[in-house]
Amino acid sequence: MSILNLSEIYRAELSDEDFDKMGTLIFKMAGIKMPPSKKIMVQARLKKRLRALNMNSFAEYVRYVFSKEGMDMELIHILDVISTNKTDFFREPIHFSFLSGQVLPQFMEQHQSGSFKVWSAGCSSGEEVYTLAMVLSEFSLAKPSFDYSILGTDISTAILAMATNGVFTESRLKPAVPDCLIRKYFMKSKDAAQKTYRVVPEIRRKTRFNRVNFMDDSYPVGEKFDAIFCRNVLIYFDRDTQEKVVQKLCNYLKPGGYFFHGHSESLIGMNLPLKNVKPTIFRK
Numbered sequence: 001m002s003i004l005n006l007s008e009i010y011r012a013e014l015s016d017e018d019f020d021k022m023g024t025l026i027f028k029m030a031g032i033k034m035p036p037s038k039k040i041m042v043q044a045r046l047k048k049r050l051r052a053l054n055m056n057s058f059a060e061y062v063r064y065v066f067s068k069e070g071m072d073m074e075l076i077h078i079l080d081v082i083s084t085n086k087t088d089f090f091r092e093p094i095h096f097s098f099l100s101g102q103v104l105p106q107f108m109e110q111h112q113s114g115s116f117k118v119w120s121a122g123c124s125s126g127e128e129v130y131t132l133a134m135v136l137s138e139f140s141l142a143k144p145s146f147d148y149s150i151l152g153t154d155i156s157t158a159i160l161a162m163a164t165n166g167v168f169t170e171s172r173l174k175p176a177v178p179d180c181l182i183r184k185y186f187m188k189s190k191d192a193a194q195k196t197y198r199v200v201p202e203i204r205r206k207t208r209f210n211r212v213n214f215m216d217d218s219y220p221v222g223e224k225f226d227a228i229f230c231r232n233v234l235i236y237f238d239r240d241t242q243e244k245v246v247q248k249l250c251n252y253l254k255p256g257g258y259f260f261h262g263h264s265e266s267l268i269g270m271n272l273p274l275k276n277v278k279p280t281i282f283r284k
C-alpha cells in the first residue's frame with residue numbers, strides 16, 4: 001500500500017448517513033447498540049478494514065459492505081473489529097470465590113461424583129474460560145471424584161481463535177493470576193524474548209470453543225449447564241435485547257443452575273425463570 005493511500009485512509013471520514021447504515025446493520029447482526037456517540041469509535045475501528053481492503057474512502061467501503069460480495073465476505077470482519085473484547089483473568093473475583101465456596105460444594109453434596117458443566121457465554125480471548133478452568137481444577141484436586149468441562153463461545157471468530165490457542169503474554173497474566181497458579185497451569189515459551197505462556201494441555205482438554213451469536217433464535221451448544229457466565233456482554237445490548245438473550249440462555253441452564261452477569265449490568269424487572277441469590281448471581 002502506498003504512503004499516499006495510507007494518508008488518505010487516515011483522513012477518511014464516515015458520513016452521518018453511512019454511520020446510520022452501518023449502525024443499523026451492526027445492531028441487526030449482533031444486537032450491539034450504535035448511538036451517535038459511538039461514531040468516532042466505529043470510524044476508527046472500521047479504518048482497519050479500509051486498510052485491509054486497500055480502499056480510500058468510507059463511501060467505497062459502505063458500498064462494498066452492502067453489495068452481494070460484501071454481504072458474503074465482509075460481515076464477519078465487521079464483527080471482529082467492532083466487538084469490544086476487554087477481559088481479564090479473575091475479573092470480578094467474587095464470582096469465582098462464590099463458585100468454589102458455595103456452588104461446587106453444593107454440587108458435590110447433590111451428585112457425589114459427576115461432571116460440572118460451565119458455559120462462558122461471550123468469552124472473548126479466553127481469560128474467563130481459563131480462570132474457570134483453574135478454579136475448577138483446584139477444586140477437583142481436593143475432590144478427585146469431581147470432574148468438569150467448559151464451553152467458551154463468542155460472536156467474533158478472530159477472538160475465538162485466540163481463545164482456542166490459549167497463549168497469553170506475561171503482562172496479561174501478571175499480577176491477576178497468582179504465581180503458584182501460573183507455575184501449575186501455564187508453560188513458559190522456550191524463547192525467553194517472547195515472554196508468552198501457554199495453558200497446559202490438561203486444562204485445554206477440558207475446554208472447547210464455538211461461535212454463537214446471541215441474536216440467533218437458538219444456540220447450538222448441545223447440552224445444559226450447571227452454571228452460565230454471561231458477563232460484560234449484555235451491556236452492549238438494549239434492554240429488550242438483553243431480556244430476550246437471558247431468556248434464551250436460561251433454556252440452557254439446568255434447574256438449580258447458576259447464572260452470573262457483570263457488575264455493570266442488571267436483570268431487575270425482567271421476566272426470567274431466575275431467583276436472585278446475591279448481587280449479579282441468580283439461580284434457576
Ligand SMILES: C[S@@+](CC[C@H](N)C(=O)[O-])C[C@H]1O[C@@H](n2cnc3c(N)ncnc32)[C@H](O)[C@@H]1O
Binds near residue numbers: 029128155232
Ligand atoms: C467485553 S467482552 C466480555 C468478556 C468476558 N465475558 C468478561 O467479562 O471479561 C464481550 C464479548 O461479547 C461478545 N459479543 C458481543 N456481541 C455478541 C453477540 N451478539 N453474540 C455473542 N457474543 C457477542 C464480544 O465479541 C466480546 O468478546
